[in-house]
């Protein structure tokens with residue numbers, strides 16, 4: 001699922017994938033070239049929430 | 063107590079040929095689907111409240127995630143050929159976890175109820191709604207039984223199987239539906255408020271949260 005957030009500098013939408021963010025990937029604003037990454041301290045809460053969300057989706061698809 | 067036993071017996075030994083009200087034949091799968099949808103949506107709301115929000119003094123606050131923004135900035139005090147002409151500055155910004163997660167509403171999108179009904183009796187009852195009373199004095203009740211499934215093979219050895227399966231098919235398609243308007247508004251509100259902060263300020267605002 002493709003997600004987007006506005007670039008904090010110029011508000012142009014930056015498309016990102018949270019799974020790739022977790023792997024340390026940078027996503028670059030197509031307009032001003034600002035790059036966003038996930039801070040190392042945020043890895044754990046994001047990973048935990050994603051694991052729970054994936055579990056929930058799997059349960060619901062059964 | 064007797065009723066419960068009778069119910070349990072009905073569920074264990076469904077009578078395919080029994081006469082049923084047409085409304086209940088159509089209602090039953092739809093009620094089951096709406097119950098399934100409620101269960102799925104409740105699970106998702108529970109997830110949002112448990113993992114994306116913190117309940118502080120009876121107020122839900124979003125769990126904030128720190129992100130890093132890096133951008134090359136030209137140092138006009140130097141020549142383009144000099145080292146450090148373009149400096150990469152890093153800033154932190156926070157966004158709610160809610161805006162990072164690939165949320166979508168998984169729910170039952172389509173239900174198809176397919177059956178052949180043999181009408182076995184027609185009845186009527188007096189309309190109880192005052193509004194309808196002067197238009198329709200009595201309402202019709204159709205009773206019928208779900209037609210037996212025609213035998214799949216023409217083999218003479220299996221004619222009894224035709225009566226053990228009824229032609230009532232319910233197909234259900236689950237799909238990802240758009241998020242509710244309320245949740246989209248919350249996400250939109252937070253997303254619009256994303257502003258970068260210098261690293262130190264970000265650390266301070268983290269402490270405040």
Ligand SMILES: [Zn+2]
Nearest residue numbers: 007010029032
């Ligand atoms: Zn930008």
